[in-house]
Amino acid sequence: MNIEANKAIVRKYIELWSTGNLALADEVLAANFVDHRHPNQALGPESVKQEIKAFRDGFPDACITVEQMIGEGDTVAFRFVLRGTHLGTFAGFPPTGKEDVLTGADFVRIADSKMVELWSIQETLSWAQQLGLKISRDMIDENPHTALQNDLNNNTLDQSTEPSLINHAAIELLRSWREADEYDEEEQKAHGNI
Numbered sequence: 001m002n003i004e005a006n007k008a009i010v011r012k013y014i015e016l017w018s019t020g021n022l023a024l025a026d027e028v029l030a031a032n033f034v035d036h037r038h039p040n041q042a043l044g045p046e047s048v049k050q051e052i053k054a055f056r057d058g059f060p061d062a063c064i065t066v067e068q069m070i071g072e073g074d075t076v077a078f079r080f081v082l083r084g085t086h087l088g089t090f091a092g093f094p095p096t097g098k099e100d101v102l103t104g105a106d107f108v109r110i111a112d113s114k115m116v117e118l119w120s121i122q123e124t125l126s127w128a129q130q131l132g133l134k135i136s137r138d139m140i141d142e143n144p145h146t147a148l149q150n151d152l153n154n155n156t157l158d159q160s161t162e163p164s165l166i167n168h169a170a171i172e173l174l175r176s177w178r179e180a181d182e183y184d185e186e187e188q189k190a191h192g193n194i
Contacts, residue, residue, distance in 0.1 A: 003071035006110045010069070010076045013108070013115060017082075018064045020056040022049045030114035037120045058090025059100070079105045086131065093131040100130040 009028050016024040025045035032043050041047045056062065062084030069078040082102040086095050104122035108115050 003076075005113070006071050006074070006076050006108075007069055009110055009113065009115060010078065010108050011066075014064050014066060014078075014080070017052060017055070018062065020052060020060075022052060025049050025052070028115055030111065030116045033115055033117070035118045035120075037118065037122075055090065058086060058088045058093075058095070059084030060087055061085050074110050075107060076110065077105065077107045079103075090131065093133075096130075096132060098130070100127060102127045 012024050012028045015021065016028065025048050029045040029048060031045075033045060033048065034043060035041055035048065038047075038051070041051070062082060065081045065083070067079040067081060069076065071077070080103070082104075083099055085099050086093070086097065088095050102122055102124075103126075104120055106121075107119040109117040
């Protein structure tokens with residue numbers, strides 16, 4: 001299959017998310033489709049349909065804009081901006097009525113004219129904050145520093161890492177930033193700059 005045909009398949013996948021037309025899932029996703037973002041999700045289009053339905057319930061006007069799309073061999077990669085008004089409960093967050101924006105990049109492998117694998121990188125912390133997640137010093141202070149910070153810094157956490165461990169590592173990273181900011185402030189004071 002040529003690269004332009006592969007890109008057309010990915011564009012239909014983007015249309016699936018932008019419109020909620022679930023019939024497109026069967027058209028573009030292989031029976032053994034794997035979304036590496038969600039390693040515990042069942043293979044194939046049915047679990048993706050459930051995910052899209054829940055997403056569209058929360059963001060019925062969501063639309064994806066592709067900023068760049070490239071292809072090579074059996075892989076298509078694209079950068080996107082997703083915008084939608086938070087009008088329904090999503091991931092346990094009550095509706096805010098505000099437009100939320102998610103940016104990211106996806107890598108898709110295609111075989112036999114169907115998507116078989118998806119890897120995605122998304123700005124989920126910002127997205128969660130737009131949904132209403134509040135990160136406080138108390139959250140950071142309640143989670144003692146562990147070696148997960150080193151794992152996060154060394155990129156050894158991957159899609160198979162338990163989400164709670166990734167969240168814990170993110171809190172550790174936030175703590176280290178706070179500690180660095182406090183150290184910088186003390187240094188500034190010591191040198192008479194503050």
